[in-house]
Amino acid sequence: MKDFNINTKRNIICSDHINYEYLFTSFSGNTNNNFTSTSTNYINNEIEYITKKKPTIFYTINLDWFQFVCSSDRNGNLLESYSTERIHIRKNQTNNNPNFRYRYTVMLDNIVLCEIFAVPNNCRHKKNEISVKLNNAQLYTTDWSDRIQYFIYELKFCFISLTKIDIALDGTDIYKKMNLFFRYILRDTIQINNTNLEIEATKFKKSDKKKWRSYTIGSKAYQKSAIIYEKSNEIKISGKTYISDFWLENGIDTNVKIGRFELKLGNRHLKKYRYNSFNDFCNPEFIGKILYDEVTPWLKFYQVSLKDSKIYRKDIAISHGKEKVFIHWNKVPKTTIQLEKVNHISDGIHEAKRVVTHTISEILKEYSTDSTNTLIDFIEVTTTKYQIFVSTIRKIETAIKESPSFSVEFNSLIDRLKHHSTINLSNGCNDNYKIN
DSSP, X not given: OOOOOTTSGGGGGGGGGTOOOOOOOOOOTTOOOOOOSSOOOHHHHHHHHHTSOOOOOSOXXXXXXXXXXXXXXXXXXXXXXXXXXXXXXXXXXSOOOTTEEEEEEEEETTEEEEEEEEEEOSTTSOTTEEEEEEOGGGXXXXXXXXXXXXXXXXXXXXXXXXXXXXXXXXXHHHHHHXXXXXXXXXXXXXXXXXXXXXXXXXXXXXXXXXXXXXXXXXXXXXXXXXXXXXXXXXXXXXXXXXXHHHHHHTTOOTTSOOEEEEEEEEHHHHTTOOXXXXXXXXXXXXXXXXXXXXXXXXXXXXXXXXHHHHHSOHHHHHHXXXXXXXXXXXXXXXXXXXXOOOOOOOOSHHHHHXXXXXXXXXXXXXXXXXXXXXXXXXXXXXXXXXXXXXXXXXXXXXXXXXXXXXXXXXXXXXXXXXXXXXXXXXXXXXXXXXXX
């Protein structure tokens, strides 16, 4: 296998996307850790770590989403017709990316490696651009970067830029920190440093003593947002048991509730980081430093007195207060034990619901009438395919309240979905209850 280096002359036509360089800073205070942005001998670190007794650790850190854009001469039928002894590409009947017309699944050595989205249907991408999203299960395995780089080299794709990564920090302490968000929303004595940052509670359940199941932080439009939630419960819904296996391998006690703080970064923020290859993203030190640099100036909690919160401006009240520890940065792991290759097969329902939510938000941006019609058709097909009628209709009803200008199109879509649901409910609807 030939080594694939992102910053090579071969990719010079795309260099305007990757010429930004970000000089990592070290942690402040007494918990300094040395992080670098260059490739590290990750395999040696892993071998040395395996030879020792596995300790009980505070957190695990790992990528949970890895997506990038390439340019390619292969599109449509050219992708479908490609096949080698190791690589097989098949076209999917349904698509879960509203920005592209076609979706393909790539198998490497008979295991799902990634998805390719081809033929852009709006102005966000050029005609020869494709989007590649690594299969989630691959991100928890050894040598995933070598496999995806091999695939890119074999198909002669030209890397342009990263478009999205999610960095997941998991641990019992993260679950406990959900109480900090709860106090922030309900009380003036917990405040954050960023006046532009919005934190919203989601998935409210009365039986949980008026506490929320998750919190969203920031705006997706800014291309930097986060979510904090109980991951151990979510795994039961999504069926991603390989994440529990990953926790066990790395010393996390899975008998208690595990929380996740998941930072989502888009190209706007990723382009300032310089990396030699995808191997850098296998290094927990590398992604841990990105997490630190993006989160510490962006999200800080402070305990302030009720009197100060009532009398003074927010910045003055915070200056009189005390910072609350959100993440113990000195306990973020520098080594990680990855799993052997896993071939996770998902029913797609959890992902379909997320995609529908994203598509509705795209419609509300009002690109054009043609684009809106295409996206509405996409929602109808996806909802019917996965039988997620109830969740989709609820999301649409919320969107109508936020943007009444789309009420005609959305109400028409609701009527069609209710019609489809009467046909499919007799076979069992995945939303588990009936639509009125």
